[in-house]
Amino acid sequence: MCGVMMVIGDVEKRLNKILEKEGALYFILIDPDEKNCIDIVKKVKDYADAIIMGGSIGITNLNEITKEIKEIIGDMPIILFPGNVDGLTPYADAVFFMSLMNSNNTYWTTMAPTLGAITIKKYNLEAIPMAYLGIEPIKRTAVGFVGEVNEIPQRKPEIAALYCLSAKYFGMRWAYLEAGSGAEFPVSNEMVAVSKRLSDINIIVGGGIRTPEVAYKKVISGADAIVTGTLIEDNPNMVKEMRDAIKKAGMEKIKMKENK
Numbered sequence: 001m002c003g004v005m006m007v008i009g010d011v012e013k014r015l016n017k018i019l020e021k022e023g024a025l026y027f028i029l030i031d032p033d034e035k036n037c038i039d040i041v042k043k044v045k046d047y048a049d050a051i052i053m054g055g056s057i058g059i060t061n062l063n064e065i066t067k068e069i070k071e072i073i074g075d076m077p078i079i080l081f082p083g084n085v086d087g088l089t090p091y092a093d094a095v096f097f098m099s100l101m102n103s104n105n106t107y108w109t110t111m112a113p114t115l116g117a118i119t120i121k122k123y124n125l126e127a128i129p130m131a132y133l134g135i136e137p138i139k140r141t142a143v144g145f146v147g148e149v150n151e152i153p154q155r156k157p158e159i160a161a162l163y164c165l166s167a168k169y170f171g172m173r174w175a176y177l178e179a180g181s182g183a184e185f186p187v188s189n190e191m192v193a194v195s196k197r198l199s200d201i202n203i204i205v206g207g208g209i210r211t212p213e214v215a216y217k218k219v220i221s222g223a224d225a226i227v228t229g230t231l232i233e234d235n236p237n238m239v240k241e242m243r244d245a246i247k248k249a250g251m252e253k254i255k256m257k258e259n260k
């Protein structure tokens, strides 16, 4: 076998299998610097398909927290969602190897992932290639500020779709449409739909998703994965309702495809 072939790893295979069977994924974002993150993980562990771990402003104790979380969640994968090169630990299973494609600063488009690459290799982390795309109103959130995002206007969904197509041609299998943690409003259904239609890569949607109804519509529109962070930090009891809505939409999407 020729060595240049990029092999899809176990975590990504597992996610793809769930997608095939259930039509949608639910990722819960855990900020390792949140003081009660372990309690949150205990409450949500039976409802997520993966824990994604990261923060945009500094990170401490990542090794210890990740080890502790891994013990609680068993074989559910922990995927790192690094805000910078310090967001890496060998105790996770995988990492979103991401480029913030619409940053104005080449540090966030290519330099941070490049500096992190050798650590990822040494830690034996599975790299999942992902375009990270900052969508309005991300400029008003921490990641938009830190990442110097040239935000994609919500009224121009075709721009997001073009980035997703570009990501696909770069070999990325995932694109994350991000409105920013705690965003006043999430990425529009239309933007999700055109991005999925044009690129047909796996679309993750996050930022400002606060109700099961909103999550349901994102999945029906074409989202393959939904991320919630703030909602679960504030109210972990919402996790079951959220999962149910995402999985219901996923199954409906599978049925719609079969009937086509």
Ligand SMILES: CC(C)=CCC/C(C)=C/CC/C(C)=C/CC/C(C)=C/COP(=O)(O)OP(=O)(O)O
Pocket (backbone or CB within 6 Å): 031, 053, 054, 055, 056, 057, 081, 082, 083, 084, 085, 088, 096, 097, 098, 099, 100, 108, 109, 112, 113, 115, 116, 117, 132, 142, 143, 146, 147, 181, 182
């Ligand atoms: C692949 C490697 C090693 C690095 C990639 C580094 C890149 C491109 C980062 C993009 C810019 C960035 C700051 C991303 C942060 C993503 C993230 C972990 C967001 C989580 O939400 P927060 O922004 O922490 O929310 P709060 O601060 O509101 O809690």
Ligand SMILES: O=P(O)(O)OC[C@@H](O)CO
Pocket (backbone or CB within 6 Å): 029, 178, 179, 180, 181, 182, 183, 205, 206, 207, 208, 209, 227, 228, 229, 230, 231
């Ligand atoms: O905190 P929320 O608004 O759920 O956003 C989650 C995630 O998209 C942030 O990176």
Ligand SMILES: [Mg+2]
Pocket (backbone or CB within 6 Å): 031, 054, 055, 056, 057
């Ligand atoms: Mg945070």
